[in-house]
Amino acid sequence: MGTRMSTDNLTAEARRENAAMLAAALGIDLESAGEALQFGVAITFDPADTTAAAIADDLAALLGRTVGGVTFGIAEADTVLEVLVGKVDANTRLPSLLVYVGSGGAVIGGRPAQEPCAGIPRVLCLLVACYAAAATMQAVFGARLPFEAAFPQRISFDQLGIDPGAFVGPVALGDVYLAGAGAIGNGFLWAARHLNFTGTLHIVDDDVVSPGNLNRQIWFAKDDIGLSKAERLSSLAQNEFPGLKLTPRTHRLQDLPEKSDGPWLRRLLVAVDSRRARRKIQMEFPGEVFDASTTDIREIVVHYHRQPTQGACLSCIYEADQEEFTREHHIAEHLGVSVEDVRSERINPSAADRIAAHVRGIEASALVGIAYDTLFKQLCGEGALRTLEGRRVVAPFAFVSVLAGTLLAIEILRRVGVGRNSVDFNYWRVSPWHCVLERRRIFRPPQVGCEFCGNTVLRSVNAALWGALSPPRTE
Ligand SMILES: [Zn+2]
Known part of the structure; x- marks a missing residue:
C-alpha cells in the first residue's frame, strides 16, 4: 500500500x-x-x-x-x-x-x-x-x-443468467476468429484470461498501434506504438492463456488466405470499430457470431447469432443509420473526398493527394492507410474542423471498452460453456452507468430490408453454406 x-x-x-x-x-x-x-x-x-x-x-x-x-x-x-x-x-x-x-x-x-x-x-x-x-x-x-x-x-x-458452474473448467472454442484487436478485442482478452478457454484464436487486424489508442486498448503501452496490433496483442496476452493458442493475423478478415467459397468462418468474435465494418463482416457469411460494440460511453450492445437463424444478423443490428450517413457526408466534405472514399474506411494514395490539396498543413504520404475516422478525430482535436466540433467521432473510456470485452467473454461462456445458462435472446443492451443486467435482453427478428438477410441471393448462398431453416408450416 x-x-x-x-x-x-x-x-x-x-x-x-x-x-x-x-x-x-x-x-x-x-x-x-x-x-x-x-x-x-x-x-x-x-x-x-x-x-x-x-x-x-x-x-x-x-x-x-x-x-x-x-x-x-x-x-x-x-x-x-x-x-x-x-x-x-x-x-x-x-x-x-x-x-x-x-x-x-x-x-x-x-x-x-x-x-x-x-x-x-x-x-x-x-x-x-x-x-x-x-x-x-x-x-x-x-x-x-x-x-x-x-x-x-x-x-x-x-x-x-450464467450457471455458477460455467465459470469453472475448460471451454473448448475450437478454431475461432477474433476480428479486431482494438479496444474491445483488448478488453475481451483482458477478461478472457480469467476463464479457461481452449483451442486456437486467430487475432485478425491489419492496423498498427497508434498513440491515440492507449487510453482504451488496455494491453498496449508506449513501446507498442507503430507495431502490428494483432502481433502485439497475441504476444502480450499469450502467457495468460495456457490452453488457447493466440495466432496473430495481420490482415483484414476479408483478405485472409484461407477464405473460401465454403463454410470457412465457423465461429467469429466481432470487435471491430464501426457499424459499416460489422456489415462488411456479415458479407463474409460467418456461421456463428459473438459480437460486442460500444456507442461512445452511453451503451454497450452484445449480439449473438448462429446460422441458420430466424433472428437478426450483423447487418440487421448495425444497419446504416442517419448518424452514420451524416457523419460520412461531413467527413467527405471537409476532407475534399467523395463519400465512397470515406466508406472504403482507409485512405488510399489517390484520396491522400486530394485531402492534402484540400486541408492545409497535411502531407499526403502520411495519410495513406489511415482510417478516415482517425484522421477526422485528429483534425477535430486540433481545431482544424471547427464546424464539426459537435459531431466528432469519440472513443469511449477504457472501462466502457473493457466492459464490452468482458461481456463478450461472458457471452462465449454462456453459449459454449457448461451449465444451465440463459440463451433465449440474441440482443443485449447494457449501460455502463446502471448495473441492470437482465432487463434489456431480447430476441430481435430480422430487420425489414436488411442488406444481407433481406437479399434473396445472399440468403440462398447462406442457406447453402449453413443449411436452410425449414419453411414455416402451411396447413
Ligand atoms: Zn440481416
Missing part, C-alpha cells in the same frame, strides 16, 4: 481522446475537459481480501488509462476521491466511494462493509471494477454527466 500507479500509458494523443469523450459528454470544450480529467483517485483495500484486491487492481488499471493519477492507500495533492474496496477503514478524509461484494452480488456506493468480500469468479471482479470505474466518474462529475447516478448501485450476479 502507499504506491502510485503509473499513468505513463497516457500519451498526449490518448489524453486528447479522453478529453474529447468528456467534452462530448459534458458539453464543454476540449481544453477544459482535459483539465477536468487531471484528478487523482486513491484506492484502499485489505490485501488479505482476495476479491477486494482483484477489484482494486482492475480498477487501478482502468482508471490509470482515464484520469490524472491512481494511488493505493495514500492521497496526493490532486486526489479528490478515495475508493474503499471491501471491509477497510478510510486512509484519508476525502469523499469516499464504497465497493463491496457479497455472495449474490456487488454494491457500489453503499454503506461500510461489515465483513470481507465474498469469493467470486475472477472475471466477475473485473465486471465489478468496470462499474466501479463508471461510479468513480459519477462521484466526481455528478449531475454534470448525462447519466442518472443513483447510489447505491447493485450488481446482482444471477442477472447475468
